[in-house]
Amino acid sequence: METKGPNGMGRPVRRVVIAGGGTAGWMAAACISKVLGKQLDIRLVESDEIGTVGVGEATIPTLLNFHNLLEINEQEFMAETKATFKLGISFENWRNVNEDYIHSFGLTGTDHWTAGFQHFWHKGRERGLAGDYGDYCLELRAAQENKFAHLPRNGMNYAYHLDASAYARYLRKFSERLGVQRIEGKIVDVTTSALTGHIRSITLDSGADIEGDLFIDCTGFRALLIGEAMKVKYQDWSQWLFNDCAAALQTASAGDAVPLTRSIAHAFGWQWRIPLQHRVGNGIVFSSRYVEQDEAIAALQANIVGEPLMKPRVIKFTPGQREQVWKGNCVAIGLSSGFLEPIESTSIHLIQRGIVRLMQMFPANGIAQTDVEEYNRQAATEIEHIRDFIILHYKVNNRLDPYWRDAREMQVPVSLQHRIDLFRQTGRVFRVPNELFAENSWIQVMLGQGIMPLQHHQTADLMGDAELSHFLGAIKGQVDKTVAQLPAHQAYVERYCSAPK
Known part of the structure; x- marks a missing residue:
């Protein structure tokens, strides 16, 4: 009872x-x-x-x-x-074929209390004083150079493969x-x-x-x-997220492990490549509405590096x-x-x-x-906040494939459309309380997918060319100096946490 x-x-x-x-x-x-x-x-x-x-x-x-x-x-x-260590995700062919960007785990630049760093960077780009947005982020630059180390005061944001x-x-x-x-x-x-x-x-x-x-x-x-x-x-939620299948397989390592998850877009979905100490995890995520399973698996098998250690395993989901x-x-x-x-x-x-x-x-x-x-x-x-962030990767693209065209043309949740419009018109991003992805994550993906703000905060206009150039140059210089001193990721892993043979 x-x-x-x-x-x-x-x-x-x-x-x-x-x-x-x-x-x-x-x-x-x-x-x-x-x-x-x-x-x-x-x-x-x-x-x-x-x-x-x-x-x-x-x-x-x-x-x-x-x-x-x-x-x-x-x-x-x-x-x-x-x-192994992970500093971010490399998005390859997402905005368009042969156009890549990295969503890193780091902070980019230095914010002012009135405006985020992206406004100063945007003004610098207008004046020909700024490099790529990623030049001002330690984790992103370290990932590009395949380097890693633990830094004092938790100075490097990272995760794991x-x-x-x-x-x-x-x-x-x-x-x-x-x-x-x-x-x-x-x-x-x-x-x-x-x-x-x-x-x-x-x-x-x-x-x-x-x-x-x-x-x-x-x-x-x-x-x-x-x-x-x-x-x-x-x-x-398949009206916004088209993918409903994944095929996974493992391959032998064929080179040094990089501190990045690779996400490689295909005409009907995308492929992952995750380097571990002893092997590489591979897979392809796709929509059965746009491609047959055998064709997706064939695309995966044609785009792997290293000897396959298993047959592809298919996972279906909603x-x-x-x-x-x-x-x-x-x-x-x-x-x-x-x-x-x-x-x-x-x-x-x-x-x-x-x-x-x-x-x-x-x-x-x-x-x-x-x-x-x-x-x-x-x-x-x-x-729901995470859902919106993921939908963003598909909604904003310039690819011509039917899968990507339909994603670009779909109606997205009002909450996401507001964020896109806000950033495109003003360059502003506001974090929702207790939200997983912070402002810089949204900025990196929006810029990476091709949204360039139409304006910037007027605080950035208060800096003259010399002052703005010095501000941006000092940040980039410190990032470059730190990255130059970092060891190679593979060597660091081998010293720090190598798995028993």
Whole structure:
């Protein structure tokens, strides 16, 4: 019989069941056990027979914050996951064929309190005093030169390229040391309460029933708990995000690892290239409306470097999100909650944010509907901002292929159209509170995709040529000096975190 606690919010949460492993499941297990493990019984159910998507091998700098929370040793983690450093993403052929740019993780130039650096740069370009926008960003210039080092006072913003399967194994060991119990088995049934609608237990193919107070759905696109059992509908965003398939394969390394994810546009989608210490992750993301699967895979195989280590593995998906990611006593984390596409390496970030948000609202004394509603509100707002940023890459282009032409002509969310119009007319970018991508990310992609502001802030007009030239030159000079002193990325990785042979 279901009972209410003294606070009217239902029973206290003492038993946490994580359904599914992979990156999402073991990130959840690691964080919950690190923070609350002494107070909870945490069990993770996964089957060795069920593969994981496992292609989320590029990350963004927020993962460093997650690792700091867990007190993870970076060198140990990088050695075990055969990781390399990442300073940004190289977008090749996106605006048009043979036109490339880099979206880096760094800050560009120096802002004034009235106006961002882009206004001073824009004025400098008008006067013939400024170089490329990227000349004033340390991370971007280091990426171009294939260099990297840790700098004092966290002076270099970076992320990782990693082996996603090895990362899950690493976090499994981490979690089990903290008391998480792994249970092998396939989920064949989910029992819910007729009274509350909450999940009471999951049944495995062995016949075992796993009961819990809080269930975390990490079952990937299958969404066995949040979708099938809890009947939460899925919002389809394919009217803005055309891609619905990906094919992944791995190749042997054929050169030094670069500190960049390469994103190479094709007529019907784009291709990724992610360098690890021991191999390279490759894949192609495409829309089945514009190309046949075999043709897309052939394009991928024709554009790889190094010996293939596997046959291409196809993944089909629908871009979008769940209408609720927390319902009753079920929280969806990872692909079960929604998926956009790999373009800006946000999948692991969204896993991380879902877990951290759950820890901040953890229902130790019983589930409060107000917490559920706030969690869902924050999750929806966050993914919608990321959605807009990703749509931007497709909306603004000069390519002639039908896929890109249709993307350019589509109606985008009003929120995104406002940002585009604002930057094009005034050069201004304003960050929404708690938004993942900061102003400089929007600026780099808008400029990279070909949007040049029609005007700049009048503060930049107050500088004469000599003053503006000195201002810009001093920033560029400091960037150039620092980059010149950096070691090669490959050599730094080999010294710092080389994986055991």
